[in-house]
Amino acid sequence: MIITVTMNTAVDKAYVIEELKKGQVMRVKKCTNTPGGKGLNVARVIKCCGEESLATGFLGGHTGACIKDMLDAQQVQNDFSYTSSETRACINILESDGTSTELLEPGEPLGQEDVAGFISKFGKIIERCNVVTISGSVPEGVEIDIYEKLIGMAKARNKKVILDTSGMLLKEGIKAGPTMIKPNRDEIEALLGIRINGRDEVIEGAKKIQKMGIDLVAVSLGGDGALVVTKDAVFHGKPPKITTINTVGSGDSMVAAFAVGFERGYDITEMLRYAVAVSAANTLTMTTGNFQMEDMERIYREVAVERL
Numbered sequence: 297m298i299i300t301v302t303m304n305t306a307v308d309k310a311y312v313i314e315e316l317k318k319g320q321v322m323r324v325k326k327c328t329n330t331p332g333g334k335g336l337n338v339a340r341v342i343k344c345c346g347e348e349s350l351a352t353g354f355l356g357g358h359t360g361a362c363i364k365d366m367l368d369a370q371q372v373q374n375d376f377s378y379t380s381s382e383t384r385a386c387i388n389i390l391e392s393d394g395t396s397t398e399l400l401e402p403g404e405p406l407g408q409e410d411v412a413g414f415i416s417k418f419g420k421i422i423e424r425c426n427v428v429t430i431s432g433s434v435p436e437g438v439e440i441d442i443y444e445k446l447i448g449m450a451k452a453r454n455k456k457v458i459l460d461t462s463g464m465l466l467k468e469g470i471k472a473g474p475t476m477i478k479p480n481r482d483e484i485e486a487l488l489g490i491r492i493n494g495r496d497e498v499i500e501g502a503k504k505i506q507k508m509g510i511d512l513v514a515v516s517l518g519g520d521g522a523l524v525v526t527k528d529a530v531f532h533g534k535p536p537k538i539t540t541i542n543t544v545g546s547g548d549s550m551v552a553a554f555a556v557g558f559e560r561g562y563d564i565t566e567m568l569r570y571a572v573a574v575s576a577a578n579t580l581t582m583t584t585g586n587f588q589m590e591d592m593e594r595i596y597r598e599v600a601v602e603r604l
Contacts, residue, residue, distance in 0.1 A: 308332030337585030357382030403435035
């Protein structure tokens with residue numbers, strides 16, 4: 297079992313239009329509603345991979361009830377803490393030339409009793425899992441060290457933990473030594489207070505972070521796949537050339553695949569190959585946090601993994 301934590305859930309609305317024009321009334325060709333927040337994307341992809349997951353975090357109001365209904369319809373297991381604060385909505389505007397513009401609501405404030413209730417629930421449900429993923433932002437009212445606390449609770453029970461966040465949440469969270477983090481180049485720069493130019497400097501930055509007490513640092517490289525830095529080695533996994541449809545959720549798909557790799561006991565090269573293939577397959581569908589098994593299997597056979 298893999299537990300996915302999404303503290304700032306959302307209804308993700310994908311609007312397909314011809315071209316975004318500022319100050320004009322735009323006609324949407326197609327709208328897709330998806331239960332969103334990075335951890336819910338992770339949970340759906342884990343299900344696509346054929347593994348069991350349990351989604352948790354906060355839900356509230358009419359939007360939260362809608363998300364619960366959609367997750368149940370998708371047969372994604374869930375056990376949330378419910379609040380009086382309305383869950384947010386986020387919009388992704390997809391233009392015909394492939395441009396993606398995201399509008400992300402912050403999430404309504406939560407009270408201390410809400411946070412305390414979730415921490416209590418988390419302490420109980422993690423007994424049922426082997427792997428925990430913690431993804432994304434938190435609503436106002438949640439302390440910035442919340443992920444450090446959750447990681448500490450999970451590690452005390454010998455669970456593997458993947459942390460995928462940014463800013464102060466990442467800076468505080470890594471103090472607890474998660475098993476893995478998945479930063480991009482911008483997040484490495486912010487965490488270390490440096491400027492990065494080129495792959496070699498990305499690797500050096502990831503090595504510095506790995507030495508902070510993290511087993512694996514996986515750096516997403518977009519169409520170039522991903523790097524994984526361990527204590528002893530650096531690996532690069534590169535997918536074949538594909539024509540993408542929607543890249544939103546590909547990073548979450550990578551997190552899901554790494555979580556599945558931990559659950560199944562894959563070695564690092566097999567885990568990286570699988571994660572790159574699942575992430576790339578996600579870009580071939582319009583639905584965020586989803587992939588077709590035949591796409592993943594085809595891409596998997598063509599992923600090149602190199603030890604640098």
